[in-house]
Amino acid sequence: MSLEAIDWAQPWLAPYRVIGEAAAHTALCTSVAAALEQGAKPASAPTFVPQLDLPAGRAYEAHIFQTGTVPTRDNLHDFFNGLVWLAFPETKRRLNELQASEIARNGVTSTRGPVRDALTLFDENGALLDAPAALWEALVARDWHTLFVTQRALWSEARLIVFGHALLEKLTTPRKAITAHVLLPAPPSPNGGGPEALDDRVLARRLDAQYLAQKPFVPLPVLGVPGWCADNATADFYDDPKVFRPGP
Incomplete structure (x- = not known):
């Protein structure tokens, strides 16, 4: 499904509709990262950047923690991730801090462990x-x-x-x-x-x-x-x- 086809009248989208509908429209002629950047942003929100800004081999969560930027692909998954960042910037930042702390402590392994599993869930x-x-x-x-x-x-x-x-x-x-x-x-x-x-x-x-x-x-x-x-x-x-x- 494309961003164009999102049904903003659905009740589960109500908390995100004001920022999301405008961003989805903007993303039709630019990238998702750029569209998320163009709307009104809370002061504590990160900067959304193209996925190419994520260096090869660097853990996604660690990169966000170190740079304050969120690598963003042009798809629904990352679009909704951006909307949640804009609506709940403090909570998303806290989740990222906890992820980065676990990565710093244990590295990136084949199994995340109970804390990272719960954070991801x-x-x-x-x-x-x-x-x-x-x-x-x-x-x-x-x-x-x-x-x-x-x-x-x-x-x-x-x-x-x-x-x-x-x-x-x-x-x-x-x-x-x-x-x-x-x-x-x-x-x-x-x-x-x-x-x-x-x-x-x-x-x-x-x-x-x-x-x-x-x-x-x-x-x-x-x-x-x-x-x-x-x-x-x-x-x-x-x-x-x-x-x-x-x-x-």
């Missing part, structure tokens, strides 16, 4: 949730009927943000099985952290290697979220154990 496929306690409890228990049917009205009080750029890319072609890894708040709190769970600076301060190494994520099939897929308006949408798998 969140960066690529993560999501953030602010929701009432009843929804959090059902989500953690993987009690899908309670989460999406019994307590459906509570979703009007919830907000889900897709953070992972690979997940945003997958959602350009929505499929029922697409699943996010929702970050559990640290430390756990009865209301899932409240609105601050979605705050860039607060989130960046809370991320640390020790917590992430525990893989503090819970799966969420995102097209089950009310309003995110027309088909989920009927309860039998959730009667699919291949997607809505029971808890452990």
